[in-house]
Amino acid sequence: MGQTIHLGKEFIPGSEDFDICVRSFSEEHRVREFVPVRLLTGAFPDAFVEDYAHWYDLDGGYVEFWPVKDPWKASSSHWRLQRKRPGQNGWCLVKGEISLVNIRSQTAGSLFSFFQPIERASRLHCKFHTSSSTLEIDIPRLRLSFSLQSGHSSIRARQYPGMKIDPDQSLGTLVGLRSKLILLHENDHSRKVLVPDGAVTWVKDGGHVAVNIDWQAVSKLHVYSVDNQLGRLVDNGSLQSKLMLCYLHAVTSFCVPDVLTKKTGTEQSLSILRSASMRSFSQLTPENISILVELARLTPVRKYYPANERVMQSVEWQNLGCLVHHDDFREQVQAIIDQDSRMRIFYPHSQQNQPILPVSDKNLLQRDRIRSSSFRTSGFGAEGHTSIFDDSYTERGRNHQSEGFSRVFTLCKTIHEGTLHSARTITDQDLLSHIWGFLCMPEEVHGPAMVVEKAMVKYDATWLLDPVDFVSAHWCGIHQLLRSGTTRPNKHQVMIWLSVLAFSDKIPMAVLETFAAFYVIPTMAACRPPSRPSFQPTKGYALNKNVLKSQIQSVTRDQMPESSDLPNRGEKYGAFKSRIEENRAQALNNFIAGLCTQWPTSTPSAPNSQGSPKFEDYYNSQEAMAIVRKSFSECCGRALAAVFYASSTSPAKTWIYFN
DSSP states (O other): OOEEEEEEEEEOTTSSOEEEEEEEEETTOOEEEEOOGGGTBTTBOHHHHHSEEEEEETTTTEEEEEETTSTTOOOTTSEEEEEOSTTOOSEEEEETTEEEOOTTSHHHHHHHHHHTTTSOGGGOEEEEETTTTEEEEEEGGGTEEEEEETTOOOEEESSSTTEEEOSOOOOSSSTTBOSOEEEEETTTOOEEEEEEOSOEEEEEETTEEEEEEOOOSSOOEEEEEEETTTTEEEOOSOHHHHHHHHHHHHHTOOSSOOTTTSSOHHHHHHHHHHSGGGGOOSSOOHHHHHHHHHHHTTSOEEEESSTTOSSOEEEEOOSSOGGGOOTHHHHHHHHHHHHHHHHGGGOTTOOOOOOOOOOOOHHHHHHHHHHHGGGSOTTTTGGGOOSTTOOOOOOGGGOTTOHHHHHHHHHHHHHHHTSOOOSOBOOHHHHHHHHHHHHTSSSOEEOTTSOOOGGGSSOOTHHHHOOHHHHHHTHHHHHHHHTOGGGSOOHHHHHHHHHHHHHHTOSOHHHHHHHHHHHHOHHHHHOOOOOOSEEOGGGOSSOOHHHHHHHHGGGBOSOOGGGGOOOOTTOOHHHHHHHHHHHHHHHHHHHHHHHHTTOSOSSOOOOOOOSSSOHHHHBOHHHHHHHHHHHHHHHHHHOBOOOOOSBSSSOOOOOOBOO
């Protein structure tokens, strides 16, 4: 049939895109326009949009669906989208006495709920036959067809005479499998399970798993008969059908046996793998090998970590229950693949490569078989139990002399009872040395303005790794938190936190006991950290007299009391100069001694010069005091330390904070 075609384009309203306009003039003088696919998408099943070219007949006022394989030939047998009868609104898609049910209608929605486990809603074709008042449901992808007779409630399967969709979709096995449809025979009540082929996926669903089969454009259908007498599902005899059933049993396994099989899914899966029918094949197909590899992966991969030692192991699990991961899966799969390798001699032209299965350490697998045997049943692992490798186990808790245990116990007892407990005797000076050495680890110690949150005083594995940097740099913030009265953490939080720090063995016990004292001793809690932004303990906290002397010597006076004097009778000039320097040094020593009596303070005052020589005669006292005040202020800012007891029996609540 000849056609005259006119082409054009029309912009889509509200968009920069455009449609290709095609107008056809046939030899019969009928005018048709091509309908863009976007206008029909979502209004019809996918096949009616993708597999047809849609032409609007301007003379007839309808849209004709021409198959894409023959898009230029009109026929009365084509589907037509035409207006409903006069007095009725809307359009209907018809072909003779058959009309397509609107996929957005309530009828279609009710039908979709039955077939949702095995097919998408957009892939179902619901057709109503007017002459027989029958609703036909086609699933082209799975080559299935169902019918619903007017006045009846049973949806019958055309490919399985006498069978209908079972209102009870529970099976008693394969619990958790969503992608299945169960049919029931109307007379003998036998049942069949329809399962589409495809990749099997699962997600956690409460205490079990929800298993789905991924959708694919072309799929086979596995049909299993339910054998209630023998308690099993019967496959169609093909190896792929057996393997699919085997895998589904495995991934839907639970700790409780299935009602139908009286076995767990793992046990039923292994039974199928071990059966003689599983070895009745001539050559494995790629589809067979794909499922076999997935079955082998159900055996966890166990390797020593590190590989050159035998102290730990790494285990690769699937996201399934622990009893699903049976060590026999890989062994049985390997036996099937080995048989396929032996059969290759009869197929010399086969190019298929042998799959590489996950490899585990044999000793670790044997160890797991022994350990898990108590959770298995006879024939499926219970026989692996043995006491040959049993040995006495000495738990770490029996080593009561361990240093970590002692540190944790001492700190917890101190916090719990509110009294200092220590088995060590330490002087104030030694304690100060311990704490100061700890504070000198960071370059800078933050002042109390750097707040430590209450939420940080808890168990955290990071405290076990390297807590020194944070704790030493936030000494003031931790002190402020532990002494803060009602806002401080409760004693159980502090006990847990100090226990983790003590167990890490990274922080000196003297420091941890100081924190405990901050929490339980009122006088320690009353002590406030200096209000400074930061401190630098690495520069020291003692007053350095020599440094101070050298700084003051820079402000000596040029004119001194002896400047106008002459040497005494018989005194040499060198001796005369030495006497002047001795007086100057004596004046400086007296001045330094007077300052030391005021230490520690950040605001020193000039010492009174009594007797001779006087300091102000040899030095500029104002400039000297400016140097002294700066030096005292810096040194006092670095003097951050705490000493809180002398011994366990007589704790001295002494503390030093220079401010």
